[in-house]
Amino acid sequence: DVKVTQSSRYLVKRTGEKVFLECVQDMDHENMFWYRQDPGLGLRLIYFSYDVKMKEKGDIPEGYSVSREKKERFSLILESASTNQTSMYLCASSSVGVPNTGELFFGEGSRLTVL
């Protein structure tokens, strides 16, 4: 089974702190994604990556950056956390194998609270 692991399930940070959210997948997937989930807003795509060292902005990239130095690892960085970044963050991965179904495999989420 595909396993997507998010290193921190719960984090509490202070305004202005730098925050790292780590995600590792073990199925050699090319694609990795970071979503943000808020009540009533569903899932919104922050950033995604199709290959090592490549990144693309999603729908809400402001205030975030990402890093993909290795194929299996995709990190989300909040340079200076703000209270409006309090949310559930979901990492996902997918394969570009044939057929390319686009199915996403999700981690269990990281709930971030910024005080």
Next chain:
Amino acid sequence: AQSVTQPDIHITVSEGASLELRCNYSYGATPYLFWYVQSPGQGLQLLLKYFSGDTLVQGIKGFEAEFKRSQSSFNLRKPSVHWSDAAEYFCAVGPRSGYSTLTFGKGTMLLVSP
């Protein structure tokens, strides 16, 4: 631009009753279609998916969904709901070619009453 609409934010169903969750999409061409489920505090788990062929697809946990091209719909059904089905359900669509980014609906929260 593509979009997914789940018109029901909350649905309450009695245990043992049937369930239908609605999903409508707007897309340039027939997309790949997915239903995901999220239990409280957990990530999303794939219930079922439609790519081609039979428009009635079977998934895990006794769920099924029917793709209706004329209505741009992909409704999720279950004949008899169990208390453990209480969760949030997300419909998603994705392109048949190009990059694999999915567009999600805002979710429907299912509550199961005894």
